[in-house]
Amino acid sequence: MSTTAPSASPGGAPPTADELLAALDPDQREVASSLSGPLCVLAGAGTGKTRAITYRIAHGVVTGRYDPRRVLAVTFTARAAGEMRSRLRDLGVGAVQARTFHAAALRQLSYFWPQAVGGGVPRIAEHKAPLIGEAAGRLGLAVDRIAIRDLAAEVEWAKVSMVTPDDYVRAASAAGRTDAAGHDLTTVSRLLSVYEEAKSERGVIDFEDVLLLTVGILAEREDVAAQVRTQYRHFVIDEYQDVSPLQQRLLDLWLGDRDEICVVGDVSQTIYSFTGATPRYLTDFRRRHPEAAVVRLVRDYRSTPQVVRLANEVLERAGRHRNAAAVELIAGRPSGRPVAFDTYDDDDAEARGIATRIAALQREGVPAAEIAVLYRTNAQSQVFEQAFAQAGIGYLVRGGERFFSRAEVRDAMVLLRGAARAQLDGTMPEHVRAVLTGAGWQHEPPAARGATRERWESLNALVLLADEIAASRDADMQGFVDELIERAAAQHAPTVDGVTLASLHAAKGLEWDAVFLAGVSEGLLPISLAEGDDAIAEERRLLYVGITRAREHLTLSFARSRTAGGRGNRRRSRFLDGIWPEASTSGRRSTKHARTGETRTALAAQDVDPELYERLRSWRAQVAGQIDKPTFAVLHDSTLVAIAAAQPRELRQLAILRGIGPTKIEAYGAQILAVVRGDEPTLE
Structure with missing residues (x-):
């Protein structure tokens, strides 16, 4: 192609x-x-x-x-x-x-409302929470912020499912919904009715009413x-x-x-x-x-074969063949780095460890905007925000304040509109830089963190967008402003230069060069609230979505305990049974992946069993002598490091590693697994 x-x-x-x-x-x-x-x-x-x-x-x-x-x-x-x-x-x-x-x-509703109903379209309520709270108060229900959020989600489910308040109890029961925010179905049905009354009294409609x-x-x-x-x-x-x-x-x-x-x-x-x-x-x-x-x-042009192989394996273990509409991916990119599997003692250690790995990726040249940390629940972001702030790593939490609602972006657009009306010499990106310099942008990011850095990142996103547009088509300042207006109307934000922190749901449709899937443990993935086969299957698909966000670098990790010194009774997700490499017997935290580069540096950078590495080298030398080939023709040093780090116990785990293709698996797979077990391999 x-x-x-x-x-x-x-x-x-x-x-x-x-x-x-x-x-x-x-x-x-x-x-x-x-x-x-x-x-x-x-x-x-x-x-x-x-x-x-x-x-x-x-x-x-x-x-x-x-x-x-x-x-x-x-x-x-x-x-x-x-x-x-x-x-x-x-x-x-x-x-x-x-x-x-x-x-x-909404466009059709606004156009046809005057002739079909008369007058103007009612105002759309920006948030349901006040209306839900009012309806709950009328019914005498004690609700807090979380309960209101859950009840709002139930209102949305009923409306997009075209379920009326009168039919809610029957439909919700049929769908396996037992309660919402601790309230039984009958109570929720009453709340749906009162919610609609509250909207009518205020003369507003909600998001679902548009449809x-x-x-x-x-x-x-x-x-x-x-x-x-x-x-x-x-x-x-x-x-x-x-x-x-x-x-x-x-x-x-x-x-x-x-x-x-x-x-x-x-x-x-x-x-x-x-x-x-x-x-x-x-x-x-x-x-x-x-x-x-x-x-x-079926041909995946986004991810390396290692990422594609893991994604397929996660679904295969769910019996994908039972769904005729499911697609099995075929890797369309060259081989890349092996998938990493990390285990940490506690959540803080996991966040610090990921911060360390991100800093290393940035030193290798991976831009911050091409790195993401994904997790199951939004509450998990806090520990990463703290770790990244301490490490001096810029980040943005996806799902926060909308880009075009930020004060610095609104002010910048006013300045850019004014510049578009002036007759200026030079290119559009040059004009954008000149205007935004007056708004506080500078070529280098500020050393300060927090609001100062976030303001700079917002303005820098506009600079990068100007470069992107200029590279793809001929656009002047007015064209750039028109693009911003269109994007603001659609909430199509440009890329901000920072590591993305996002839930797995918020990551849908996005992709990055490097992805860290954090907290892949029982209780989080699948989440403890998931009950029944359908809910568990959807949690597995969430993991699949997270895996397939990565282009080249992918790390999965979990912590044995929530806090330092905790009992350490967490176990990694059931979705990775038979995939996650066996834990190291050394008692230390084991990092199951290898880095490319000089072998000695790779060995020092990872928790690799040196004795296993030497056993693998000895085995490779025997094989090379037997087939009269140089040792690198059997396996490269970097591949031996990857094997010694991962310590695979099954062929499917071995196949995830870089440098191990189908031919190598067939020729040496059983022998390599024997060496890892400590057995004497049978040379063929």
Whole structure:
């Protein structure tokens, strides 16, 4: 597959159909060439699904099959929508609409409300918490902040599942929901009713009402539905495994009796069932559309073979073969570093250890923005924030204050708008730097931490975005400002230069060069609240999502105890049974991975058993003598270090290590395992 994506020329001419198709691999090309009828794309992590569907849209426009104004691409996050718009614009088809379900529905609701209902659309309540608290107070329920959060989640589940207060007890029971925030289903049903009353009295609607009201208008007003169906003739739905019943109902109304729809999804990345999302629309797509074509994207261009192998193994142990829609990834990148497995004494030690490894990666040249620490619950971030602050490592917590809501960003945009109206010499990035210097930006990051560093990182993100835009297309200051306005409306934030701290759920759809999966222990992954086979299966998929965020460096770790000196009774996640290398018998913390570079440095940098390393060298020398080859032809020194660090007990554990491919496994796998056990290997 070509690594260079065609883009519109400076004069505005889009790439030709042949150029578009030539830039894709055979499976992606099949997606881009299937321009009519229902199409289902089963796309594994890192397989280029966004590339495939944007090129499909561009191909349809270039060949005259699609009017770009009649295409609606639907994503699940504002960030994904912004990325898709940027890609489509780069391909010369910027007139295509790419929006989230809610953004598309709100636009239609705002347009049709005056003629369908009259007046203006009610104000959207930014947060449910005050309304939930008011409803609970009317019912005499004692609730705290956490209870309000849980009740708000239950309100959202009911609404996206199209469950009314009157039908809530039956539907919730059928779905296996037993209570919410400690309140029984009948009480929650009453709260749902009072919550709706409180909204009506205040004259506001909530986020889910945007979809519900749009569905109501389209279902009741055939003239309105006809206008929408005239406007949009072709639909592309990304992340289709996360569609809720309410979103599917809206999609059905958009389509009418037509079938010009392409859906893209991966059942192995279904991690939002608790919100009402369900993969059944993806798995049952052929039942709903018997004539639909199905294309599988399986070649992972994101991650190294070591990461891909681990991801596949995690799902294989769940019996993936039982789900015909699941995709088994095939690595498309060269071999990389082995996956690391670290065990620490306590949570603080884990955070400090990860900080040390991150500092080492940064010295190797890995940018902070390309490193992430992922965990199961948001509460786990605190220990990492403290460790990183002490180590002088910049970080940002994903899910915090929105980028475009920050005071320094708002002020910078005002200054940039003013500069866009002036006639200035020089390039757009030069102008952006000059303007932001006046706002406090400087070329080098400040030594201070906290608010000072966070302010600089926000401004520096704008500088980097200016460079990125200038590198991809010809844009002046007004073009840059327009891009910022569009991104602000969609909350499509630029990359901030810091290590990302994020929950596994918040990491969905993102990727980094280096990923640390922290706290992979029982009680956290799977979380102790997960009950039943379906809930445990979703927790396993969360681990899979976390693994597949990594491009090259991947470390999994857990701590035996929460606090220093604790009992140390935690055990690593059951999802890694048979995968996690056996613990070192030395009694020290064991780091199960090898670094590339000079062997002596690697041995000193890791907790490697020197006796095992020497046994492996002796065995290698015997094999080399037997086959009359140099020792490196058997295994490199760095591979011996990796084996001595990991101490694999099974072939699948050995296969994760760098330098051990199928040929080496077949030739030497049994002998290597014998050496690790301390047995005398049988030379063949």
